[in-house]
Structure formats: C-alpha cells, structure tokens
Amino acid sequence: MTRLLTPDELESRLRELGAARYHNLHPFHRMLHSGRSSKAQVQAWALNRYYYQSMIPLKDASLIGRCEDPVLRREWRRRLEDHDGTDTHPGGIERWLKLTDGLGLARELVTSTRALLPTTRFAVQAYVHFVRERSLLEAVASCLTEMFSPQIISERMEGMLAHYDYITPETLSYFAKRPPQARRDAHFALDYVKRHARTPEQQQAVIDTLTFKCDVLWSMLDALHHAYVSPGLIPPGAFVPEG
Numbered sequence: 001m002t003r004l005l006t007p008d009e010l011e012s013r014l015r016e017l018g019a020a021r022y023h024n025l026h027p028f029h030r031m032l033h034s035g036r037s038s039k040a041q042v043q044a045w046a047l048n049r050y051y052y053q054s055m056i057p058l059k060d061a062s063l064i065g066r067c068e069d070p071v072l073r074r075e076w077r078r079r080l081e082d083h084d085g086t087d088t089h090p091g092g093i094e095r096w097l098k099l100t101d102g103l104g105l106a107r108e109l110v111t112s113t114r115a116l117l118p119t120t121r122f123a124v125q126a127y128v129h130f131v132r133e134r135s136l137l138e139a140v141a142s143c144l145t146e147m148f149s150p151q152i153i154s155e156r157m158e159g160m161l162a163h164y165d166y167i168t169p170e171t172l173s174y175f176a177k178r179p180p181q182a183r184r185d186a187h188f189a190l191d192y193v194k195r196h197a198r199t200p201e202q203q204q205a206v207i208d209t210l211t212f213k214c215d216v217l218w219s220m221l222d223a224l225h226h227a228y229v230s231p232g233l234i235p236p237g238a239f240v241p242e243g
C-alpha cells in the first residue's frame with residue numbers, strides 16, 4: 001500500500017499529473033492556439049464546448065445539494081453566479097454565446113445542443129454523474145484541472161487574437177473574465193483536498209479524480225480532431241460546417 005503523502009507532496013503529485021495530461025497538450029488545442037485551425041474547426045470547438053459550459057452549473061448545484069457544510073456551500077454558490085449570472089451581471093454562459101455569435105453560429109443551433117458530437121455529450125455527462133455520485137472529496141477534487149486553466153486561457157486569447165481576423169476581444173470576453181475566477185476556485189479546492197485527504201486511499205482517490213477529469217477534457221478534443229481534422233469523419237447529426 002502507498003504511504004501517506006504530506007499535503008505538499010500530494011500537491012506536487014497533482015501538478016505532475018497536470019503537466020503530463022492536461023488538455024493544453026492536445027494537438028487540437030495546439031492547432032487552435034497557433035492559428036492553424038480553419039474557421040469551421042473553430043466553430044465546431046466553440047459549439048461543442050458550449051455544452052461543457054452549460055452543464056458546469058448543474059454539477060456545481062449537485063455538489064451544493066448534498067453538502068452539509070454551510071461554508072463550503074457558500075463558497076460553491078459563487079460558481080453558480082459566475083456561470084449563470086445575476087439580474088444585473090451576465091454570467092459565463094451568456095459570454096460564451098458571444099463567442100458562438102461572433103463565429104456566425106445560430107443561437108438555436110448552439111443552445112439546443114442537437115449538433116453536438118456524441119462524445120462531447122458522453123464526456124460531459126460522465127463529469128456531471130461523477131460529481132453526483134462520488135464522495136464530496138472527489139466531487140471537490142474534480143475541478144482541480146482549473147489549477148492549470150489560467151495558463152491555457154491566456155495562451156488561447158493571445159493566439160486566437162493574433163491569428164484569426166474574425167476573433168475580437170468582444171468575442172473572447174468569456175476568457176477575459178475567467179482566469180481570476182479559476183485561480184480562486186482552484187486555490188480553494190486544492191486547499192480543501194490537502195486538508196481533507198487524510199489517508200493514502202483518500203489521497204489516491206484525489207489523484208484518480210484528477211486523472212479522470214483530464215481524460216474528460218482530452219476525449220472531447222479527440223472527438224473534435226477525429227470529426228473535423230483527421231480523418232474528418234463527422235458522426236450523423238453532428239455539426240456540419242457550411243461551404
């Protein structure tokens with residue numbers, strides 16, 4: 001059996017895992033960020049990622065729904081506002097739609113989710129079910145990919161603004177707001193798992209959770225690559241670019 005790690009050793013293991021498996025390493029992202037994607041590929045990415053964005057509040061609400069600690073509930077509640085917005089502030093989902101609008105995708109096509117790749121739907125639903133069904137520790141740990149997202153978001157904004165003339169700061173407004181929220185959320189979750197994973201089994205569960213979550217994100221990009229880059233096999237019913 002593996003020994004109990006110190007909290008800092010656990011953090012190092014998580015960071016090593018992210019360095020090896022986070023979706024910044026995926027060839028589809030490398031294309032997207034370096035200006036090598038066609039507009040059709042950018043559209044397919046934004047349309048599919050919309051589903052991830054739209055389901056995040058459901059997984060966050062399910063975590064709140066079974067959490068007995070009011071401090072954790074209050075912390076987590078902010079995430080719902082970040083994505084859903086308030087009466088006076090639009091949330092992240094609304095800002096994601098500025099991206100799909102800017103790419104010329106009809107709102108109904110995006111929000112109906114009828115043109116998703118099947119793998120996008122399966123991967124995102126696997127994430128939602130994981131958070132519903134696993135322990136609270138694993139549910140919290142499943143957002144730890146956010147430790148690595150500020151870096152990829154800044155690479156993405158810089159790359160997309162530099163390389164695609166149809167991308168503007170307005171269409172990328174989702175990403176401008178996200179890094180400070182991600183840093184706050186990741187910091188909270190990392191501190192939580194370092195304090196609450198107190199046995200080797202619990203620490204292994206946290207590590208396995210981060211692996212699972214990296215796999216969710218990776219498989220979404222694999223599906224995009226397979227359908228829209230190579231070999232270019234678009235599943236029946238999925239988004240077909242115009243022209």
Ligand SMILES: O=C(O)c1cc(C(=O)O)c2c(n1)C(=O)C(=O)c1cc(C(=O)O)[nH]c1-2
Pocket residue numbers: 056092142143144145146148149152153178217
């Ligand atoms: O653009 C990205 O690469 C990226 C990655 C991730 C992530 O690592 O899960 C999230 C987001 N963005 C994001 O925008 C977001 O709202 C978000 C919420 C969560 C989560 O697991 O609760 N991850 C992510």
